[in-house]
Ligand code: SAM
Ligand code: SF4
């Protein structure tokens with residue numbers, strides 16, 4: 125796909141800003157003070173999309189609330205990655221359509237990854253007549269126009285066509301207040317892991333221009349954000365589609381030269397594209413956190429092949445050993461799937477043994493969930509839910525013991541943390557994060573929020589560290 129077909133033309137973007145003005149003026153003529161609620165499910169990529177939706181809504185004249193019942197317009201920004209995520213959305217949709225019977229003027233929108241699945245958009249079309257607007261991630265940048273159509277035509281609007289995918293710059297954003305910010309550096313995925321729905325709903329990989337990314341990070345640092353996460357489904361393939369010799373390590377090195385007191389993180393990385401150059405760049409940087417989220421999914425080579433992951437257990441181990449050798453103290457996290465179709469107990473135990481061997485600081489663990497339309501959903505899956513649950517529990521047991529032991533090693537040490545929130549624990553009222561993104565609950569008052577401080581770790585458990593200044 126040619127680059128100029130991927131970039132949304134400026135004139136089109138300007139047109140969307142005009143729709144925002146038109147909607148704002150419409151409300152002003154009606155002397156209405158509309159309120160909107162964006163309810164986001166799923167990964168950070170979706171959270172970043174939710175911030176753009178809020179930015180566009182504000183430009184349309186809405187104030188924002190986080191209570192759907194108080195809103196004139198509710199957006200469910202959905203996730204399709206597992207069945208459970210979809211079930212939650214349908215549950216919410218049921219409640220909302222009920223609320224709309226009380227308040228018939230309420231506008232209900234469904235967007236995000238589920239909306240891009242034909243199976244879901246058809247179900248909404250047939251069974252949820254009170255939903256006004258349905259659009260997938262490809263149409264996000266056209267939200268003002270779609271919303272205008274809803275208000276103008278009073279008809280239901282669907283924008284869910286399958287596409288390669290585009291890049292739209294300059295969409296207004298409302299960010300969470302505080303010190304953390306998300307920056308998408310690329311969109312889509314080309315990997316087609318056999319269990320995963322993401323490539324079908326997010327389109328092909330496309331990288332933002334490095335100058336736009338650098339400008340955004342610079343502005344964030346200047347406005348006081350201190351913990352910035354670069355996002356992409358596989359940041360390690362950043363730049364492959366740019367018409368220049370430039371990769372993710374080059375981008376990180378350039379970002380690192382931006383002056384200021386801040387941390388840079390990134391997620392996710394795919395082991396097949398992680399390079400020694402990347403780890404060397406991280407090790408030589410000032411601002412890049414010594415933290416790596418490198419999903420391995422399975423510790424068994426046959427399952428990895430069936431998953432279409434394109435690396436072996438040994439290659440994965442070699443990679444992280446290299447990363448640890450250039451970054452001592454590296455904090456390592458990962459994603460794992462138990463119960464892939466056809467997986468045997470022995471194969472699942474290979475995953476458990478890899479977890480034991482590596483000693484991850486934390487793990488995001490999932491039981492396989494069939495996604496209609498993916499290759500794995502067609503594969504025979506003889507193991508029962510109970511068997512898979514048993515393997516999963518074994519995995520958690522090993523990981524929890526590992527996390528607890530790793531956390532215990534911090535006791536007595538002094539670590540630098542960024543205080544990023546308040547906690548509900550009266551003895552440790554503040555929440556903070558180490559460079560490696562470990563949660564540290566600390567004593568102290570709200571004046572510390574947003575600051576980097578040194579704390580001595582005094583206690584720990586499986587999930588958190590506890591400390592004092
Ligand atoms: N692109 C990232 C990567 O490859 O690491 C993550 C994508 S996905 C949003 C996050 C995690 O969900 C995956 O790493 C995988 O462990 C899990 N996942 C994806 N599809 C799944 C499925 N069908 N069933 C269970 N877990 C799944
Ligand atoms: Fe899904 Fe694999 Fe792409 Fe990650 S790399 S989004 S797991 S297909």
Ligand code: F3S
Nearest residue numbers: 166167203204205237
């Ligand atoms: Fe879910 Fe879409 Fe993210 S499927 S995990 S919200 S990319």
